[in-house]
Amino acid sequence: MPRTSDAEKRALRAELRERRRNLTPTEQDKAGAGILQNLQSLVTALGARSVSCYLSTATEPNTRPFIDWALGASIRVLFPISREDGLLDWTAGEQDIEKAGLWGIPEAVGDLLGPSAINDVDLMIVPACAVDVQGTRLGWGRGYFDKTLGSLENRPPVYAVVFDNEVLPKVPKEAHDQPVNGVVTPGRILDF
Template structure:
């Protein structure tokens, strides 16, 4: 990270974390309903039979209802498992999901580890984000797992970040290793970006 962008990213992440903490219970419940509906519609639109999705933490937009719906609908769901080498392992969602805390204190599923290349078989990747701008550039939380994963894929399926509505912003600080997304899902809408990497499969 350059000296110029490091403070910008830290400040923006801190502001966004504080906003999330200040959401009311009713606001969170409404957001969960909206995000689930948007993700279900997206899966149906692209006819995804396998997806990767993270287990949301307490202050994150809730992806758990969507993951449960997908599993119950017979869609294969992969959850990420953090590794010390900066890569992600994956495990398959089950009916009796067990959870633990990962390397950074965030929830992760417990299951058979499938290795980093398991992500190559999904039809849709759902990722967390702090913010995304109008060009599709994603600001993550600073650990680089998804940037490394997406940057290494030769044929990446559509990638959508899940955000609260206020986190789709005009611009985020960008570095060379940062990876853009194909769209965002918020409680009220799904936004697709017109500029996509040529290595990605289009919807």
């Protein structure tokens, strides 16, 4: 029998996944422009010269314009690569191409730098399903980012990216869930 928070997480993920599927192209484009502007502001405010960022899927807030901007501004970008052992590897994506990774999620192609490469970034930008106002991040259920965040030696600021209506009063939390320092939405940057 699944624990209550497991069932709550699954139900909330299903609801939010459906909401994302129902966004119109116009709503997605408008959200993408806001995400770009707010991520640029965050990186500038932190003076970050090296960041980690994921390649967004079609239903996630679009991180690709931000990645293009960061690379054009000579900011080093590390991309996560899912491993079968549940850890994340990292690449700088030197080949400028992507492929479907272990779970069908887009991943950059390039030399693998190892899980510890993330210790050298100034800012981590992570995906999320939702974030609550206490900084609890609800991921998509595989635990990759929670394991990574829990193992960092010198944890940089970590910001999740979600749509405006995915910042919630409370999300289900379990002992292994790692908090984030803030959230970036199309409409705002919220620090915890």
